[in-house]
Amino acid sequence: MLLWTRRSRIIAIALFAALFAVVVVAPLAMIALAAVAGSWNGVLPSELTGTHLAEAVRGDAVAAAVVSAQTAVIATLTAVVLGTWLALGAAAAPPPVRRFLDAAAHLPLAVPSVVVGLGLLVAFSRAPLLLNGTRWIVLVAHLVIVLPFTFSVVSAAQRRADPVLAAVAESLGASPARVLWRVRLPVLLPAMSASASLGLALSMGEVGATIMLYPPDWRTLPVSVFTLTDRGQVFAASASTAVLLGITLAGLLLLGRLGKRSSER
């Protein structure tokens, strides 16, 4: 549309291909190649091996993967529930309260993850609530980081939702609980599943707060990838990263299917 001559189109697309290769394709290809590289001295790995990947699904590495998956699932589920709750509650509140809640719930988005970690470290290393040194502090950090995103997505959907639906249900005599369960929540289901995808991806890759808080028995995959990189075991780190991406993608696919089904209903 914007480019009429064949030549200018070809130039634009060639430039696009080159930039896209550098920005998106090359990094992913590097991780994939390094995950199966035995040694890498030339342009391409000189020998390929499955050892690193095999080790990434054994022992310490798989323990970290399980910890990460658990953390992501628990934190995301909690964040979706609380985010939806907050979105529904804020929508029903008077405008000044609603505006305040909207700003407050979005605020963690602007705070760097290391500061979230530092805050939890300062607040919960002392009585009355001693969480430091337990896995709970990691879960709480992930919840705080994911919550603004789930709230944001669900409350945007709530604003777009047709208020007539709930009003009709009410006028037909449905109790508030029934309206919530049969009308308000089903309308929000696609947004809830989309927000869960977002939360899962964020939580699986979270490193800033986790690295400040993790106890020895609750080390997530990104932290163990960092430990490996720091020790110079870059191939093992790549293999673990590949596992991390695999888990994330599998989770996203699953949630995508759920979301599709819920929006078709």
Next chain:
Amino acid sequence: MRRLLWLLPPVAVLVVFFGYPLALVLHQSFVSDDGVVGLANWHEVLASAEFRRALVRTVLLAVAATAGCLVLGVFLALVIAFAPFPGVRAVSRLVDVVLAFPSFLIALAFTFLYGSAGVVNAALGAGAVDFLYSPWGVLLAEITFYTPFVMRPALAAFTQIPGAQLDVAASLGASPWRVLRQVVLPDALPALASGACLTLLLCMNEFGIVLFVGAKDVITLPMLVYTKAIVTFDYPAACVVAVVNVVFSGALYALHRRVFAKGEGRAAVDAA
């Protein structure tokens, strides 16, 4: 009133696990190691060369990375929107996937690409590129990682421009360059500005890339918070740096909310 009571549980979670810790960080920044309340920590930190370097570096890196993302992201989105080619859908799918990946992936990939034993150096001869452990390495990693964050809102805005508008402009004799400058970009400006504002915020708060690149002399504010708290256990100083960091990113975020009040949900999705 009962409606407000229903809000209590989620609000309590926010207050206890986010508000209270942040308030304690602010409080702690005024309490020195031996329990004296005052501005001693602030004087010490603000006067240190380390802090000033980190502050300048953070702002410069974030601004430069955002500018880079904007140029690159707008170009890539323009080609997808206005010069589509076979496989363009697979390309935008891949962009969506990359958005879900953690930033440290880029830093790790960079060691294989541009490290001293990396692919580029192997191809061009040892020492051909040597920027990874300098601010340039972090900058390029941030541009690489955050470009899709600008690209997606840009693409969304470009595809909403009616094709007829462009055709009319072109039929009246406007050059492609002029159509781009006078029709496409003004129309997409709000989306681009909003995307750029968020990218700036995310780049200021970026930690994974800086940590994984691990260049000794590239210290940003979040990195300084981490080293002060975890490596040297200097909590009061860490809190001062954290407060400064939050003030900067909070101001940016407030600006973003003010200017782009609509489409908040979209913004958060793009931020992720």
